[in-house]
Amino acid sequence: MDFAEFAATAAAIDEETADLEIQSLVAETLQEGGDDLATLVRFLLGRVFPAHDSRTLDIGPRLCYEAIARAAGQNVDADDVETRLAELGEIGAVAASYDFGGQQGLAAFGDGSRETLTVAEVESRLRELAAADGAGSQETKLDVLFGLFNRCSDDEARYLARLVLAEMRIGVGGGTVREAIAEAFDVSVESVQRALQLSNDYGLVAETAQDGGEDGLAEIHLEIGRPVQAMLAQTGTVSGALDDWDRVGVEVKYDGARVQVHYDGEEVTLYSRNMEDVTEPLPEIVATVEERVDVPVILDGEVVAVDDEGSPLPFQQVLRRFRRKHDVAKAQEDVALRLHAFDCLHADGEDLLGAPLVERHDRLVAAFDGEKSSEVSKLWLCEDAETIEGIETDALAGGHEGIMLKQPDAPYTPGKRGQNWRKRKPDVETLDLVVTGAEWGEGRRASVLGTFELSVRAGDGYETIGKVATGITDEQLADVTDLLEPYIVAESGTDVDIDPAVVFEVGYEEIQSSPTYSSGYALRFPRFLSIREDKAPADADSLARVERLVETGDD
Ligand code: AMP
Secondary structure, rough: EEEHHHHHHHHHHHOOOOOOHHHHHHHHHHOOOHHHHHHHHHHOOOOOOOOOOOOOOOOOOHHHHHHHHHHHHHOHHHHHHHHHHHOOOOOHHHHHHHHHHHOOOOOOOOOOOOOOEEEHHHHHHHHHHHHHOOOOHHHHHHHHHHHOOOOOOHHHHHHHHHHOOOOOOOOOOOHHHHHHHHHHHHHOOHHHHHHHHOOOHHHHHHHHHHHHHHHHHHHHOOOOOOHHHHHHHEEEOHHHHHHHHOOOEEEEEEEOEEEEEEEEEEEEEEEOOOOOEEEOOOHHHHHHHHHHHHOOEEEEEEEEEEEOOOOOOOOOHHHHHHHOOOHHHHHHHOOOEEEEEEEEEEOOOEEEEOOEEEHHHHHHHEEEEEEOOEEEEEOOOOOOOOHHHHHHHHHHHOOOOEEEEEOOOOOOOOOOEEEEEEEEOOOOOOOEEEEEHHOOOOOHHHEEEEEEEEEEEEOOOOEEEEEEEEOOHHHHHHHHHHHHHHEEEEEEEEEEEEOOOOEEEOOOOOOOOOOOOOOOEEEOEEEEEEEOOOOOHOOOOEEHHHHHHHHHOOO
């Protein structure tokens, strides 16, 4: 396909505002793509390389202005181009506003003969440009780019400039291309979507749909060395997860940086969350995988910086390591890194994206020498809030960020911020509540009070709103018991009534209407935070504040 045809199509799409019309225009263009289809798709999306490819053109605005200026003639320099950009507001319009093609013999491809540019040639020149490295690379890039601009008509220049600066902006996004591929080659959107998730390459998927249809798309698999988009998490609550799922998968939320590990049995490649190759800066993670993993795998995990005792350091330390390109050995001495792998996308020739989390986790454990290792993040399966709370308390005490809640039966959905992974929302509000009752503990804890009934102030009295049993250490339980015992007014079995005297600061996830307590409300997932020694019951929070919190979410 001639580059002029691509430019004309881009211009037509650019002018169209209706989404469906844009989709049809893209679909029609794809049908005419032929051998250039993959490139055409990428160009329409404003990219030269597929998303999984770490290569970049690395053309700064100034270099682009320079190339445009050179092609525009001797009286134009990069500053003029920049001035015109300030006037016109967008680089495509600037490039289109000059008359190119008159600059003879200034570069290998800029002979001014206006030999027809093709999509394939533009792509191959840009690849050549991306490969330029080291001393003189800027000059090479300038030459190549100038050579291209020098052969451009207005529209060609408009879209070339936008393409090389990654500012295509013609209204064609991934969603449009996905639908257009399905429309153009009569395949299902789902199969296109699946192939995109696995390959991260719109060009490849379009080409496969064209050549092999639905069957061809089904043959697209994960490939070791080709990163996929990371599955993402939403915020959520423990109570919500317990309501929605039979069992809740709970993991520590590590405070580090995401890493995708690709191991083909010999070589390890590491990718960041943005699918950049970060193998070089992280040699100890490479060594860990080589040493510990037996089979070819694709793993998902978090890399954490640790101090000499192995305690986590702030995540900025990890990011510093990720960006480090020189003196890696020195950086390694300064900050040690640990891998916490939490998912397994592929093992030993088998794609596992569709398998439930528990199965993927089993495969993860198996991949690490078949035994539980410190590199494998533990997955707990929980059915009650107390257990989850315990895990969270330990995670926070261990210096981690918190916990993740995961649906144990859910597949791995690349790039999706769905409900199947939830990061527990930190408490936004706390309430100061009066202790009006308690229960004696059992067994080892028979001599201390364990579960505490909490009340809000209401008129002259108090109304119950919940019970708290979690978040208190054994030591605190003994102190609290000493504090409350003098106020016990009645006992029945292990239950005691307590005169209002002591105020607890309590965190919670949510307040719900509930007939269980006399206030008409119940706290979901309440946690003891502290004893408000500075507060008397008369200073505790009122029912009116609770009502305001329920109505507005804040007060
Ligand atoms: P956030 O960055 O706050 O959206 O939280 C999601 C991020 O937490 C993920 O992208 C991971 O980098 C990180 N993370 C830490 N531990 C885990 C875990 N066990 N499971 C999933 N993600 C985790």
